[in-house]
Amino acid sequence: MDGQLKKASSIDGVEELSCPFSDIMQIYKLFEESTTVLQSPPTLDKSNCYFFCKKRPNSESITQRYLDDVEGWISSKSKHRTSYYLEHNFKLIYKRDDGYCFQKMIDGIKSFEKIVPPPGEKDVFIFQKYTAENVSKFFCKIVYSLISKKNPGFSEKILYQYIGAQPVNNNKKIISPKRPVGNVSDILRCLSKVGDGFVRSVLNIPDNLPPIICYTDDQIADFKTNCKRENVIIGIDSTFNLGSYFLTILTYKNQRIVRKETGDHPIVFGPILLHENITFENYHYFFSHVAAILESDPDSKIDTSKITFGCEHENNVMRAVKSVFKNSLSLLCAKNLEENFTNYVGKDCKLNEKIVLKYKTLLFGDGGLMGSQSKLEFDLKEHKLHAELGNLKFFSKYIFKIADQIYNHVCLPKWKLGIPNYWTNNNAESMNYIVSSSVNWQISQTEELIDALRETVERHYSNVKKGLYGQDHLIVGQLYTNTKSNRSLLSCLKVTQC
Structure with a gap:
């Protein structure tokens, strides 16, 4: 964190806390006991801290009302909620046109029961909560306000809380909301990797980190060979918390080899997408690239309509799949x-x-x-x-x-x-586990993450090659045991000493 920013503990009235407040009673008690109220949010390192400030006029917009010196708040993802509570027991109640009500559940049906006798103005306090996310994905702001007739002083102050590490860039300036999270030089080094045999495509998107598609020659050759088989199932799974990017990996069962111990086909990596946002556009870019690779070779005879894609949710991923692979089947994790x-x-x-x-x-x-x-x-x-x-x-x-x-x-x-069991996404999740463990579950710079991905994929396909030679714990599958077929399969991969 920038050395020019003061630490929270160095300013009177600012306290350190790394998790949200536990309940409404804790917040109410803080409003009762607070003695230091700052004029405005101070300029300091706001990582994991809270403090009280003087409340700004309600005539201002919500964004202006809760303004601070931190940039990068995503206004479209901010939320503002108002709730009502009874003063004497902190019980949540609901305000309807005909007065205050309790919520009831009768035989599983939600209903509202009017409070009789109705509570007076001093019996109820209003609780307001504003939350805002930062472009860093690891930093957020929560602002609390209370309005109480019993305690009129509550309405003169608001409680700010910041959770996570406040982001800064290399120039020790707070990140601009228009600049994506990530080290610019790190991204430039990633761009320089295009054509290195792993980073295959980088798309420039204004105000966003560029989505990156990765795979090795062995990886895509094996992927294309398996996609020639009828009824191949491609699993899709995403992971996060490894850096500035989400990671979406395609996985499938390699039909060419089996495990000696179990007779099962091993799960292997397909093409990989690194992307900042989980949008339809990013996924469409990825699957369009995959489709182009599969259909680029007129002699490959890959019928993409016979490929089935499986995912956890019916979301932007599956929308993009159906847009690109129009006649494919789609599975959801049961x-x-x-x-x-x-x-x-x-x-x-x-x-x-x-x-x-x-x-x-x-x-x-x-x-x-x-x-x-x-x-x-x-x-x-x-x-x-x-x-x-x-x-x-x-x-x-x-x-x-x-x-x-x-x-x-x-x-x-x-x-x-004709599959015997319901499909689950366990296989894809297990491959994401391998990727996460390769970087020790740590947040990595993008270049480091790509290098770790490449090393993991190359090690993985080294084992595939051994299986094609009948070495190690993998052997050639029954469908590919004749000599002619095996020679053809080996030619798809670069044969190296394993």
């Missing part, structure tokens, strides 16, 4: 679908456990939608599900969205591909 359903209905909707278990069984149980062996069986079970919903009409839209995902991205691909 395990992830079930976990998301459980979290949503159990935590967000706050349905009781009995109802959660009932619909979880109807959707994901052996006798539920996911266990269907044909479209007719699926339709019959879906009709039963519709009848079971009864009065839970508010819930039916979400239920049938899940049912649609199960049919299109779990059951239909399973029937067409």
